[in-house]
Amino acid sequence: MVKEKACVFISGVGSNLKSIIYNSRESNFPINVSLVLSNNNKAQGINHARKFAIPFKILDGNIDKFENNALKEISDRNIKLICLAGFMRILSKNFIRRFKGKIINIHPSLLPRYKGLNTFKRALKNKDKFTGCTVHYVDEKLDNGRIIIKKRVNINNDDNESDLKKRVQLEERIVYSMAIRKIFKK
Numbered sequence: 001m002v003k004e005k006a007c008v009f010i011s012g013v014g015s016n017l018k019s020i021i022y023n024s025r026e027s028n029f030p031i032n033v034s035l036v037l038s039n040n041n042k043a044q045g046i047n048h049a050r051k052f053a054i055p056f057k058i059l060d061g062n063i064d065k066f067e068n069n070a071l072k073e074i075s076d077r078n079i080k081l082i083c084l085a086g087f088m089r090i091l092s093k094n095f096i097r098r099f100k101g102k103i104i105n106i107h108p109s110l111l112p113r114y115k116g117l118n119t120f121k122r123a124l125k126n127k128d129k130f131t132g133c134t135v136h137y138v139d140e141k142l143d144n145g146r147i148i149i150k151k152r153v154n155i156n157n158d159d160n161e162s163d164l165k166k167r168v169q170l171e172e173r174i175v176y177s178m179a180i181r182k183i184f185k186k
């Protein structure tokens, strides 16, 4: 099977990146991670790229600079999918338009609930019974594009933010790759 090339944008720990890389080693997984881009030179996630000898670039500076450099890197490589995996910058409308329908993101809530930051804190404060995570296409509005997959996670009475984050992130690692398979119908 010929795999399409994907690029993953990260800013931090990179646990979603790691799970995508692991899944991409399966012969029937539709993509290969061909490039990892980080806007943060301290992102731990870069180590996953290093470990698997995946080309990576740290593109620090403001978002304009990041995007200009990212564009150069991506255009050279025939990238068919950009996965935002804990990428904590907001991409410009121009960049999003340039890759319309090709950028996806994972968000730690059941969208459209809790767009933006501090999703766990807000779910706990509202005494929600459940929350979860969502993989969606990226459009020009924040955390707004068409939903590909959602996974619900129950909230226990004694959960704190860190408990909840841990449980949701366990699910994230599964659903991100499910979403990629769904996109490519594999």
Ligand code: GAR
Pocket (backbone or CB within 6 Å): 010, 011, 012, 013, 014, 015, 016, 017, 045, 085, 086, 087, 088, 106, 107, 108, 116, 133, 169, 172
């Ligand atoms: C994940 O929980 C992801 O949903 C969240 O950042 C974390 C990154 O973890 N993304 C956002 O909040 C985007 N708005 P990771 O670096 O270990 O993959």
